[in-house]
Amino acid sequence: MAGSQFGKIFHISTFGESHGKALGVVVDGCPAGLSLSEEDIQEMLERRRPGKNLKMTQRKEGDKVEILSGIFEGKTTGTSIAMVVWNEDQRSKDYGEIAHAFRPGHADYGFFAKYGFRDYRGGGRSSGRETIARVAAGAIAKKMLLELGVSVRAKVIELAGISLTEDRQKAELLAEQKILSLREQGDSAGGVVECLVEGLPAGIGEPVFDKLDASLAKAVMSIGAVKSVEIGDGIEVSKSLGSENNDAFFLMEEKDYESEEKERDAAGKDSCPHSLPEGTSSFEGSLRKGSNHSGGILGGMSDGSTIRIRAGFKPTPSISKPQQTVNEAGEEITIAIKGRHDPTVVERANVVVEAMTALTVLDAMLENLSARLDYVKRAYQR
Template sequence: MSGSVYGNSFIVSTWGESHGEGIGVVIDGCPAGLPISEDVIQVYLDRRKPGRTEYATPRKEDDRLQILSGVFEGRTTGTPISMVIYNENHRPYDYSEISKYYRPGHADYTYDQKYGFRDYRGGGRSSGRETGGRVAAGAVAATILKELGITVYAYTKSIGPISIDYQKCQKEYTYQSPVNMPDLEASAKAEAYILKQREEHNSVGGIIECIVSGMPAGIGQPVFDKLDAALTKAVMSIGAVKGVEIGDGFAVATKTGYENNDSFFCDSENRITKLSNHAGGILGGISDGTEIILRAAVKPTASIARPQRTVNKNNENIEIEIQGRHDPIIVPRAVVVVESMVAITLVDYLFQGMTSRMDRIKEFYKR
C-alpha cells in the first residue's frame, strides 16, 4: 500500500492498524537541536485519545507515546524520529462479523475492490486510529512553528445545526468544552444534541475551523503546489473530512469582486497588511502575512447501531446493525488532527521556502 508518506522537506510516514500491535510515525527532515520530549507530544495525543469523554468511543487506550529514535537528551539529533503508540485495548473479535459484508459509509467495499483483501479489524488502516501517528508528528511540527512565532489553533465551529456565536467565544473555553467549542452556551446545546442522536442509535457531524497566526508572507508555490492546495490536500486526507474551504470558501460565489477583494494598506509600523481577509491569508497560492483561515466539514460517524441495508460478499441484499465501540461524533477528537496536518504542511512549506531566493541563501551561507 502506497500513500502513507506526506511531505517533501519535512516528511511524515505513518504506519499501523486499528487493532494491530500498535500505530506509529517516522519523521524525516526535522532539524537538529529542537527541544522535544514525550511529554510535549503526549499533550497533543491526549486531546484525541479515545474514552476521554462520554462523546467518544468507550474504547480505553492510554495512547502513551514512546520515542524510539532521533531524540537525545531532550533535543532532536537531525536523524529520523521514530515514534510508537502500542494498542493496549484492541479487541479484533468485536469485528469478525463485518468480514462477511460491506458497512455503509465505510471503505470495506472499496478496499476489497482495490486489494482483493482487507483488514476488517475496526477498519484496519482506514480507521481513525491511524491519526495518532499524524498527531504525534503534528506536535513536533507545532513545536517548530512555535520557535518561529507561528501558532495553529483549531476548534469546533458547529455540530449538526448548532453553531458557535463569535461574540461569546473565548479561546480558553475550547479546552473546557468536552466538544472543543469556544462558546460554552453552544457547547451545552451541542452536547444535548449528540446525546439525543446517540439514544436514537444515530451519529452527527460538524465543522472544524482552524486559524494560523504569525505566518510570514511569501510561503507557498504558484500553479500546482499552491499553499492552499497543499493545506486542502492535507486536511482532506483525514478520513472523516468531506470538504475543506479557505477563507470565505464557497461564500465567494455569491459576492461581487468589490466585496470579495481585500484592500491593502500600510499600518502604523509601515508594514503592508489588509483591511479584510476574505482570501483567508493566501493569494496566488502564497501566504500574504495575515491569518490563514481554514474550515473542514466532518461527516457523521459511519458506524451506527441502527438497521441499515447493505450487501454481503455473496452479493445478497441484507440488513445489519453495526456493533462494537464507536464515537457518536468524530468532530471533537478530530480538532487536534486538523491542527496537526496544518502544522505539518506549514513546516514542510517553510522549509521549502528557505531556498526560494538567492539573497537569502547567500545571507545564510555568508561567513
C-alpha cells in the same frame, strides 16, 4: 502501501492498524537542536484520546507515545525521529458479525475492490485511529513553528448542526445534549472544525501546482471523515462581487508597527516576523489588509494575514441503527453495527486538522528557504 508518506522536506511516513499491535510514524527532515520530549507529543495525543466522555468511543486507550530514535539529551539530532503508540484495548470480536459485509459509509468496499481483501477489525488502515501518527508528527511540527513565531490552533465551530461561534457555552450544552440523544438512538452527527495559522510571513507557498491552499486542502481532506475544505470565505465567494471580495491593502502606520513589536517582545517572541533581508523593498512586511476574505492566501502564497481553513466532517458511519448493504458473497443483507464508536468524531478530530495544517505549513516554510538567493546567502555566509 502507497499514500502513507507526506511532505517534501519535513517528511513523515506512518504505519499501523486500528487492531494491530501499534501505530507509529517516522519523521525525517527535522533540524537538529529542537528541544523535544515525549511529554511534548503526549500533550497533543491527549486531545484525540478516546474514552474521555460519553460523546466519544469508550475504547480505553492510554495512547502513550514512545520516542525510539532521533533524540539525544532532550534535543533532536537531525536524524529520523521514530515514534510508536501501542494498542491496548482492541475488541476484534465486536466485528465478527460484519466481517464479510460492506459497512455503509466506510472504506470497506473500496479497500476490498483495490486489494482483494480487507482488515474488517475496525477498518484496519482505514480506521480513524491511524490519525495517532499524524498527531504525533504534527506535535513536532507545531513546536518547531513556535520557534519561528508561527502558531496553529483549531477548534470546533459547529457540531450536530449547532453553531458554536456565538454564546459558545450555551451552544456547547445544546450540542452535547443532541449528541447524547443521537447516541441513544443509535445514530451520529458531523460538524465543522476551523483552524487558524497566525504569524506566517507573506510569500510562503507556490504559485502553480503546489499552492499553499491546494496543499492545505489536500492535507486536511486526507483526514478520513472530512468531506469539504474551505479557505477564507470558502463557497461564499461565489456569491460575492469583486468589489466585496477583494481585500484592500494598507501600509501599517509606524505607531502600529512599533506597538506590534512591543507585543511580540512582551510575549517573548523574536523580533518582527516581517523583518526583511537586505535589498528588499522597505514597505514589504508592513502591509496590512482591511479584511481577510482570502483566508490569508492569494495566488497560492501566504499574504501575511491569518490563514483560516475550515473542515467539514461527515457523521460517524458506524451506527447501531439497521442499515441495508451487500456482503462479499453478493447478497443483500441488513446490518446493525455493534461495538464502541464515536457518536461524532469532530471533537477528537480538531487536533488532527491542527496537526495536518502544521505539517503542511512547516514543510512549505522549509521549502521556501531556497526561493531567493539572499535567503541562501544569509544561511551560509560566514
